[in-house]
Amino acid sequence: MTEHDHSTTIGQLPEPTESTPVTPRALTRAVWLMWVASLGVLAAALGTGGAWEFGGVVAVDGLTVLLWVVVTFFSGIVHSYSRRYMAGSKDLTRFFTRVFGFTLAVMVLVAADHVALFGVAWLAMGLAMASLIGYVDGWPQAQAAATLARRYFLASTALLAVALGVLSWATGETAVSEIVTAVDTVPTVPWVVAVVALVGAAMIQSALVPFHSWLLSSMTAPTPASALMHAGFVNAGGVLLVRFAPVVTLDPTVMLGIAVVGATSALLGKLLKTVQTDIKRKLGCSTVGQMGFMLLQAGLGFFGAAITHLILHGFYKAYQFLSSGEQVEQTAPAKTGTAADPSAVGLIVTAVTAVAGGALFAVLTGKGTSFDTGLLLAGLVSLTTLHATRTAVGHRGLPTTVRYVVAPLVFLAGITVYAGAYTAVTAVLAPLPLGSPPTELTAVHGVLAAAFALAYVAVDTGVYERSTRLYVALVNAAQPAAGTLLTDTEDYNEY
Structure with a gap:
């Protein structure tokens, strides 16, 4: 048995008592109050049809208030669920503080107008999520997963900083709203650098292939944190592209490239899911595919569809993670009667x-x-x-x-x-x-459509299973980082 400072609770978790920290209850109420306030701001925004800008630092528009409502709702669900789920944790206050801090970082990000504030919020969001992935002290696999995630998030922040710096220098503006308005004046080379950096940052944050390793290695996070990650954090890539839509839509080739990137990840995510046996890892591969769909929709020019997709996917994936325990059962292999109807x-x-x-x-x-x-x-x-x-x-x-x-x-x-x-x-x-x-x-769009059709037919009919080489390639591609794997039976018993 490994030495660590983590108490194990056996049997029914204790009900809250007077000695229970007040922080979880206070932060849960605060998040739900923020959700109610966000609904009020959304109603006001729809009623006035305008946006509010505050000195080039913060801009509250339709996208801001819509995501405020969604983020605070998901966070409220996670806070409420965690009060029971995490009741046996020694560091209950630390967990709730980090979840609440992550929520605030996302809310600042979607409202940030100054490039510096936008970049800081993006970094804070990533660091908060990495800390949740490595929440359990004394668990080497959790710390390895947190370190891996932190490296990816720092890389995405660096790419975003390059994009924001280049665009700000080329336009002479420091507000995102002003930069996207003046993007036509940006010379070709700086624009190409900014576009590549923006798309790269979006791909990493949304765990698209080949940057999906951090997501599949993050299963050490408590289930409520995983729900918040898959329902909210990975959506940041789509939000980034919507915020900088005038930058990426300047050239049809860029949009086509984004569509190809999204389609590739969507197809591979579906295939990677088929070789998984772990419930949470199946959900992780599903998220990789769904985020690919989100970027595909953005690449097709339907930013409204991308935002709709991330909202509906958030609802679905939050439910799937929070109810994942119901899927764990011990059964003998048997025919389930769910084979395709050939009639x-x-x-x-x-x-x-x-x-x-x-x-x-x-x-x-x-x-x-x-x-x-x-x-x-x-x-x-x-x-x-x-x-x-x-x-x-x-x-x-x-x-x-x-x-x-x-x-x-x-x-x-x-x-x-x-x-x-x-x-x-x-x-x-x-x-x-x-x-x-x-x-x-274009012809590329036709190829994408054909690829989707063929992939769905191959998976649904099981034709792809005939290739041993493909199976091995998928299993290897879906492997988490070695340091994050639990390989010893005692490790499982310990945690």
Whole structure:
């Protein structure tokens, strides 16, 4: 057994008593009050239709208040959940202080207008998350994971500093709002440097391939911290690209490159997930893929879709992590009855629902009704609907009516909700300078569409499993850093 200063609680966790630190309760109430206040600010912003600027240091616009509401809500859930989950922890106050500090850092980041404040908030956000990853003292694997994450976050901060410094020098401005307005005056070379640095910082922070190692190595973090990480922290890459949209939309080639980067990570994230056996690591690979989807949507010019995606993904992933304990069970290998339905009826229902889903989204949002990149966005909706419907109709344990009628109707209702959320978010972001994204389809867009279709077919049919070399490559690519692995049975018992 290793020596450490960490008490183990056996049996039912104790209920809060008078000796329980007041900090967790106070910070939990403070976060929920911040959420209520954010709702009020959002209502005021929608009512006035404007933004508030404070001396070139802080700017509160639609994106700011929208993310304030989302971040404080997720943080409130994590704070409330952690009061019970972390009740046996010796350093309860330290954990809640760091979670609250992380929340404040994100709120400052989305409101920061001065480049220095923006950079400091980005750094503080990363350092706070790294400290949560290494929260358990005396656990070598946790400290190794925190060190790895900290290195990645410092690298992303360095790239962001380069981008902010170059743009500020080239435009003569120190406010982000002024920089994006004057970006047309930036010479080509400084602009290229800034764009590369911005995209690199976004990729690292959002754990896109090949920078996903820090995320898959971060499973030493307490589950509530993992929920906050996957529901909020990794979204910073999308927020960064939206904030600097006029910079990256100057050249269609850059947007195409962002789309390719996002698509690559989305496909690899889906494949990496298939070789995982650990619940939290499966969720981690899923996040890698979903963040790829987010950048793909930004690369297609649909920044409203990217923000909508990160919000809905946040809700989903926070729930998945906080309920991950329910997935742990000891069972014998057996057929589950969830194989794909090979019947003609199942295939027809799946195809019709997928086409109807894409068409419904196109009608409700107007994206996909003309020959432009909106077709790809609607196509992604169809592909997602195809996957969900195929899974449902292939679940032989469900009644026939549920598989062929109820499930497709539920999925179509979900698309309606998604389209409504996308429309609402786009309206909130409308006053922001998002540049003029390209809308023309290119051969590369066609390749991306074909790659997605082929990848989904390969995974859903299991064809990819026939390649031993591919399996080994995926397993190797999905491995966390060696120093963060628990390899001794006593290590598991200890922590």
